[in-house]
Amino acid sequence: MKRYAHITSCGMAVPERVFTNQDLEKMVDTTDEWIISRTGIHERHIASPQETTASLATAAALNALDPTPLDPDDVQLIIVASATPEHIFPATACIVQDNIGAVNAGAFDLSAACTGFIFAVNMAAQAIRSGSIDNAIVIGSETLSKIVNWEDRNTCVLFGDGAGAFVLQASEIPGGVLSCVMRSDGSGGDLLSVPAGGSQMPTTMETVAHNLHTIQMNGREVFRFATREMAAATREAVAIAQLQLDDINLIVPHQANRRIIETAARSLRVPMDRIIMNIDRYGNTSTASIPIAVCEAMDEGRIQSEDNLVLVGFGAGLTWGAMVIRCVETEVYVAPTRRARRRFLFVLARLRSFVRRVLRKLEGLIWSTSSKK
């Protein structure tokens, strides 16, 4: 029997704190009018010191799992796509795995900047279709506010924090992820980067003093690249899915700039009422922008069963890609008591993690004492 990889649920989480354009006017030489006319952004959510990429990712994953029949120990794969991971290592996905008690899941991070979510969904879908797993959670999570230079008006007005997650499950019902185009061009790596903190430029007092751990961007070049490739990737993904653009009910583009999205829509000759846009309230949340936009569209009833969606993104690397998904109603009734039990399991997961850490320390102590004898 042929297997299909369906998106059966999605969830999102954003920090409570909101920065408006007026707040930014007090920090850098900018205006509300400039930001809205050049980007479409009115406000963005900004993480508190306690909120991190992993904590937002965990919250989004729990929200996505809630309506599904999956218990934490049923989850088989967790991928976190992020440009702002919790650490260089361990992977943010492993922290999420521990937080939710997904004791049987493999977990890893995927780095492809803003396109990372599309690439990660494609990896999970391929693993499901091949039969190696039956389900996966794919998360895009960011705390870009922590790598933005808050004195650079060229970049600090653009970005926001948040997380979005999809649950993917195997099914014999045709639909789900129908096609994916994945592209990259490393020769454009310098157009958008965080130069320091890796093996080429390890952290020093100088790299910190010169702000080399923050986002550096050639906005105009990124703009040109994005408008060109978003339309081309969309056309290609639609053709691979053996559909026409008219068969596509909604396009969910990466939310980087309203003008980029409008230019791509014009080039595709798709009316704006078939494009999802929420950049005004979130800014550019990188890997999280597409799943957050899908979650909101679902909640607003804009996505119906049998709808064909295109997810399309671009980002640092350079990377870009597009994916066609057929949404098919696969909802399974999950009794409220089961959901309540599962929420209790999530609390137990934190306790389990704590106990394992204590036991590991004790085992280490016992082992070192006995090996000295």
Ligand code: ACO
């Ligand atoms: N407020 C006021 N003026 C500003 C601001 C600001 N916040 N930022 C820049 N300006 C000024 C510039 O200094 C420039 O002044 P100058 O002409 O005196 O030099 C002027 O505004 C115009 O600058 P442009 O670069 O021409 O402005 P543009 O219309 O291209 O808009 C923007 C700039 C919004 C950055 C746009 O180029 C853009 O969105 N590019 C794509 C960026 C992007 O999507 N990045 C994320 C990629 S995804 C990822 O991987 C994270």
